[in-house]
Amino acid sequence: MGHVTLTSRKFSNRAIVAAVVLLCAVLAACAVLANSIAADVAQRNGCDAVREAILRSSMQCCAVEGAYPATLGYLEKNYGLVINHSAYVVMYDCVAENVPPTVKVELK
Secondary structure (H helix, E strand, O other): OOOHHHHHHHHHHHHHHHHHHHHHHHHHHHHHHHHHHHHHHEEEHHHHHHHHHHHHHHHHHHHHHHHOOOOOOHHHHHOOOOOOOEEEEEEOOOOOOOOOEEEEEEEE
């Protein structure tokens, strides 16, 4: 009977080691997935932040000059707006000087 107990303990130890290894693998996979999700959220938040900065600058321009700027370049040149054009694609459309521009920002 002592032999059966020893075999049961070996099996039990192997099962515990396998369970721990499996748990570590699952935790590592969850960490990778969480990191990926966090990166996606950060990128979306970056696009939103750039869009909001553009809209704030255009409103400031309208308040100072009485009209929304026709181009994004005008805001960059005259209102200190800085955009990382290597990271973002910005679509700026101003249809009239008394109508706020339509702004879309996407990652490159």
